Amino acid sequence: ETVLTQSPATLSLSPGERATLSCRASQSISNYLAWYQQRPGQAPKLLIYDASKRATGIPARFTGSGSGTDFTLTISSLEPEDFAVYYCQQRSSWPPAFGQGTKVEI
Amino acid sequence: QVLLQQWGAGLLKPSETLSLTCAVNGGSLSGYYWGWIRQPPGGGLEWIGEINHSGGTNYNSSLKSRVTISPDKSHNQFSLNLTSVTAADTALYFCARAKQSTTWSRRWFDAWGQGTPVTVSS
Numbered sequence: 358e359t360v361l362t363q364s365p366a367t368l369s370l371s372p373g374e375r376a377t378l379s380c381r382a383s384q385s386i387s388n389y390l391a392w393y394q395q396r397p398g399q400a401p402k403l404l405i406y407d408a409s410k411r412a413t414g415i416p417a418r419f420t421g422s423g424s425g426t427d428f429t430l431t432i433s434s435l436e437p438e439d440f441a442v443y444y445c446q447q448r449s450s451w452p453p454a455f456g457q458g459t460k461v462e463i
Numbered sequence: 464q465v466l467l468q469q470w471g472a473g474l475l476k477p478s479e480t481l482s483l484t485c486a487v488n489g490g491s492l493s494g495y496y497w498g499w500i501r502q503p504p505g506g507g508l509e510w511i512g513e514i515n516h517s518g519g520t521n522y523n524s525s526l527k528s529r530v531t532i533s534p535d536k537s538h539n540q541f542s543l544n545l546t547s548v549t550a551a552d553t554a555l556y557f558c559a560r561a562k563q564s565t566t567w568s569r570r571w572f573d574a575w576g577q578g579t580p581v582t583v584s585s
């Protein structure tokens with residue numbers, strides 16, 4: 358079973374700042390990784406899939422990178438609506454688990 | 464644009480069966496995988512299982528003995544049944560659609576239902 362560890366647990370930033378979120382896999386998962394955003398009271402939303410591809414309608418300020426065991430989600434300049442919880446998910450091995458999440462707060 | 468609408472009983476007693484349904488509006492069950500994910504209060508996301516339009520299923524081994532996901536093609540919906548629930552099954556349950564791909568590893572959830580809160584309490 359592949360375990361995903363996200364860091365930091367909480368990221369305190371201001372609008373306009375750059376956010377860098379990390380997701381580390383316990384074994385190599387190639388590029389079988391996605392990032393989801395969950396705002397309070399809402400369902401998760403797919404941001405990035407296959408480690409670096411933006412989902413439909415996702416702004417260019419969201420960038421995913423990495424392969425193997427180390428992955429990064431970068432938000433180049435935080436907008437007010439970006440303050441949320443971000444989860445990574447792997448589908449390289451069974452079961453397709455999620456990380457524990459990183460909360461980006463003001 | 465596909466819209467997933469879900470419903471089901473929100474309050475259960477221990478040992479009862481959780482039953483949720485997810486209707487697919489603006490799209491078809493055919494050609495996609497459909498899944499269930501849950502989120503305990505204040506917690507992270509747990510993948511429960513998936514089904515395709517033909518009824519092929521994959522389940523999380525931690526729940527496999529209690530979970531059933533089934534399609535209802537006539538109504539363009541699919542359902543989740545979880546038997547013998549306990550307080551540990553208290554969570555917000557989401558249905559979701561997986562992106563089309565010939566590769567299991569690239570079936571990311573690109574559309575989600577609104578979530579159904581389920582509480583298990585005596």
